Amino acid sequence: TAGFVRACTAYCYITIPSIQSVTARLQLYLLTAQVALSNQCLGQVDACIKDALSLVPEVPTQLEVEGKMRSSEQFLEGYLCQLLSTLLVVPDSPEQGVLYLTRGLLNVLQHYTWDTSSSARARVYLRALDMLSVAAQEKYPYHVRKVDSNDVLYGSDPKFLVEINKTCSVIVEEVLNQLKVLGAAEQYKQQGSLALDLFTTVMLQGDLGSPGLATLAVNLWNLANKHGHIDTRKQKRIVESLKRKGKQCDKFFSEVITLLES
DSSP, X not given: OHHHHHHHHHHHHHHGGGOSOHHHHHHHHHHHHHHHXXXXXXXXXXXXXXXXXXXXXXXXXXXXXXXEEEETHHHHHHHHHHHHHHHTTSOOOTTTOTTHHHHHHHHHHHHSOOOTTOOHHHHHHHHHHHHHHHHTSSSOSOOOTTOOOHHHHHSSXXXXXXXXXXHHHHHHHHHHHHXXXXXXXXXXXXXXXXXXXXXXXXXXXXXXXXXXXXXXXXXXXXXXXXXXXXXXXXXXXXXXXXXXXXXXXXXXHHHHHHHHHO
């Protein structure tokens, strides 16, 4: 059975390039990678994901949807987020280094030509932060049968966690840069929404005891509310939700909540 599956995935891999539609090829590469992963064909998983990432720059800025031309960013955002969910359980190759496929995705994300007035790229960055937060846990919430993911391979090794933290820092900088771009373009509603999303991610996923992170959270909250585009009821719901979580968290979390209410 294993040999048959490897033959099938190999056939898919060599025939996908013959398909004309870029989006169809992307989806088939991901599907083939997922099937290969569920059958422990790790080499084919890597090959499919690498080819998918190399194909992303070919995605046109507009796609035909139900007879109308629409921005491709919604498709690309959803696709990359789905790919991140798969990458969580794909183990690193000892020959390629830590998080090499995730870093490849982030590199593609950075160099793709996005609409400067859109927050799509930043939203994918936020999902990458979520994924990396889970990747740092001792045990992942889901696995693929008979596949040892990075939680097993690294076992919370400090060097692995350092690499995750470095990658997260780079991602946060990219999102902060996007906030500046939106502010310069006077896209204050989008800026406030993105600032609020990053604030929530920092509060829920970050270590507020890290130097400067608590200050960043407060600054993001202030930016989100600066131009009055965030509904006050939504603000209250967020604070109340964080307060409930704060009962189980450290003093830094509680101190930030106090600052938000002051």
